[in-house]
Amino acid sequence: MATPLPPRPFTLRAALILWLVISVLLGVAAGTFITFATLQDSDRAGFIGLGTLFGALAILQLLLLLPLRRGRRSARELLSTVGIIVGVPILVRGTPGLSLVAGAMLVAVLLMWLPQSSDYFQLTQPRAKKRLRLPGSR
Numbered sequence: 784m785a786t787p788l789p790p791r792p793f794t795l796r797a798a799l800i801l802w803l804v805i806s807v808l809l810g811v812a813a814g815t816f817i818t819f820a821t822l823q824d825s826d827r828a829g830f831i832g833l834g835t836l837f838g839a840l841a842i843l844q845l846l847l848l849l850p851l852r853r854g855r856r857s858a859r860e861l862l863s864t865v866g867i868i869v870g871v872p873i874l875v876r877g878t879p880g881l882s883l884v885a886g887a888m889l890v891a892v893l894l895m896w897l898p899q900s901s902d903y904f905q906l907t908q909p910r911a912k913k914r915l916r917l918p919g920s921r
Contacts, residue, residue, distance in 0.1 A: 844865065
């Protein structure tokens, strides 16, 4: 019988909801780009590629939400990587509609790494603390 998980802190619950909203928005953006590509005669490949990329990101984020709910460190690390790699360039470029989504990604990453969330991950997947050793000592 599996042991029950401790209650999730507010910061992690907020991050979960934010990631879900971001996934839905990326799915809508993917559908919009692909639909727009079918209506265009030129630049179709770019819109189809961007729509496919956003669709894949939306699916990846949705797949990582379940392990994140269960307190898996790997899900937090993968979502953080995706959020930073995708969010920062979009935010720096200043794309009007996508900047809001990119900002939300970075806020979700921040929420997952706040002390309350980190304490939850320490409870669900304890990590041994490394002892500081001097070079040459055993």
